[in-house]
Amino acid sequence: MFSKKEEKRAPYTVEQCESCKKETKRKFIVEQCESCKKETKRKFIEGDYIFKETSPCVSCKGQLRITKIFGEIIKT
Amino acid sequence: MGFGDDTNPVLWLIWIIPIIIFVFYGQRIQLQITSSEIKKNITKLQQFKENSRKELINYIKNNLNPPKDPTPKLDRFIDYFTIMPVDMDPGGIIPKVRHVVRSREDNTRAQIKSLFSEISELERTKVQTLLEIVTSLQLLYKIVNHLYLTAKKQNNYPLILPLQMMLPFIMEEANALNEAVPALKQGQPIGDGIGPMVVGKMMLGTKKQKASFETVWSETKYEGRKLFLIKAEGPSATIGRPGEAIDTIVSQNKPDLIIMVDASLKLEGEDSASVSQGFGAAIGGIGTDRFQIEEIATRHNIPVFAIVIKQSVKEAINLMTKEIADRAEEVRTQIYEMINDNTSTGHTVLVVGVGNTLGVSQ
Numbered sequence: 001m002f003s004k005k006e007e008k009r010a011p012y013t014v015e016q017c018e019s020c021k022k023e024t025k026r027k028f029i030v031e032q033c034e035s036c037k038k039e040t041k042r043k044f045i046e047g048d049y050i051f052k053e054t055s056p057c058v059s060c061k062g063q064l065r066i067t068k069i070f071g072e073i074i075k076t
Numbered sequence: 077m078g079f080g081d082d083t084n085p086v087l088w089l090i091w092i093i094p095i096i097i098f099v100f101y102g103q104r105i106q107l108q109i110t111s112s113e114i115k116k117n118i119t120k121l122q123q124f125k126e127n128s129r130k131e132l133i134n135y136i137k138n139n140l141n142p143p144k145d146p147t148p149k150l151d152r153f154i155d156y157f158t159i160m161p162v163d164m165d166p167g168g169i170i171p172k173v174r175h176v177v178r179s180r181e182d183n184t185r186a187q188i189k190s191l192f193s194e195i196s197e198l199e200r201t202k203v204q205t206l207l208e209i210v211t212s213l214q215l216l217y218k219i220v221n222h223l224y225l226t227a228k229k230q231n232n233y234p235l236i237l238p239l240q241m242m243l244p245f246i247m248e249e250a251n252a253l254n255e256a257v258p259a260l261k262q263g264q265p266i267g268d269g270i271g272p273m274v275v276g277k278m279m280l281g282t283k284k285q286k287a288s289f290e291t292v293w294s295e296t297k298y299e300g301r302k303l304f305l306i307k308a309e310g311p312s313a314t315i316g317r318p319g320e321a322i323d324t325i326v327s328q329n330k331p332d333l334i335i336m337v338d339a340s341l342k343l344e345g346e347d348s349a350s351v352s353q354g355f356g357a358a359i360g361g362i363g364t365d366r367f368q369i370e371e372i373a374t375r376h377n378i379p380v381f382a383i384v385i386k387q388s389v390k391e392a393i394n395l396m397t398k399e400i401a402d403r404a405e406e407v408r409t410q411i412y413e414m415i416n417d418n419t420s421t422g423h424t425v426l427v428v429g430v431g432n433t434l435g436v437s438q
Contacts, residue, residue, distance in 0.1 A: 025395070027262075027395060046263070049265070049435045049436065050273055050310075050311070050435060050436045051280060051436070051438065052437060067277075068398075068401040068402075069265050069395075069396065069401070069435060070395070070396050070398040071259075071394070071395035071396065071397060071398070072397075072398050
């Protein structure tokens with residue numbers, strides 16, 4: 001009942017549709033200055049985590065803290 | 077003689093032969109069609125299992141410098157199983173379940189530590205979570221393959237029907253687990269981490285103390301109320317032990333209200349990242365923590381309120397989406413509204429952020 005051909009089939013490969021190929025997931029973080037509350041968005045770097053204190057704020061020299069890390073689907 | 081003539085023996089045969097074939101071989105034909113689809117998914121599950129195992133081994137070898145090859149030991153851990161206690165026990169099964177699950181966790185932790193001469197807590201929790209993913213994928217593959225091979229061996233179509241019905245749900249979970257591996261390796265927050273993210277911000281600038289294993293608490297003030305905050309200790313990949321932590325804080329401080337914030341699986345048709353309020357202990361898992369929280373809340377007559385952030389299985393264990401991350405501020409506002417509406421000045425409130433705190437500090 002189960003054909004020999006089916007049993008010997010080549011290993012399964014993940015199929016991607018045309019639209020999936022055109023989508024990539026980018027990782028971003030949002031930093032907020034604790035003094036002037038200014039928000040900046042940049043790409044995620046390994047070692048980043050939410051509420052980590054990063055660099056001084058370019059506007060007021062206050063402390064920047066990561067408030068969000070998220071993935072966004074970018075359609076290219 | 078025409079096509080409408082039902083006395084024609086040739087036409088009569090054209091009608092009757094397929095009927096005879098379907099009467100005697102119908103189930104086999106259906107089994108053949110169904111099984112080819114299932115076989116495709118089994119091969120996909122096998123690929124997920126092998127890829128995740130390979131990624132775990134490569135991650136350990138390339139990033140954590142183990143003194144010797146960890147592959148044989150890891151393969152043994154991946155095959156570990158858990159025998160749940162007998163469930164007809166009227167004396168109470170919860171402590172037994174907790175004991176079995178804790179024993180497994182403690183043993184896995186010790187075994188992972190033994191692979192390295194030195195490993196940070198963050199890396200140890202990441203390896204432990206990755207190991208759980210590989211084990212889950214291996215289990216899914218084994219169960220699906222077993223059901224498929226049994227139906228094939230018995231030549232039994234009805235036996236394959238439950239598998240065919242369940243397979244889309246199994247594959248959804250397997251896909252989510254498979255896609256969770258990169259986020260875990262890089263220590264990025266996952267959708268389930270929204271609870272700790274909300275409470276973590278409320279904890280900033282407060283003194284953090286250990287409440288229970290891998291769980292921290294701190295105290296703050298809000299409009300004349302004393303707030304106790306609990307979450308798993310981030311940014312490690314852990315859910316902590318919220319049941320024990322709540323037990324400790326409630327016994328010592330007798331709060332007037334408990335608010336639990338957690339991610340929740342959305343129903344089909346519900347919007348992702350929508351926020352809902354309700355009553356009861358908002359916590360997933362095997363049920364031991366929920367039992368403990370319900371028991372202590374009942375003993376002290378404390379109302380338990382819940383705020384949940386809805387998401388799919390995939391969103392819950394993959395890198396947090398922007399929509400979910402953007403909800404954190406709204407949830408925090410809802411917590412403060414809930415405190416204002418249900419307590420008055422001088423009251424004490426316990427706020428618990430439930431979920432995996434990977435990539436979320438406090």
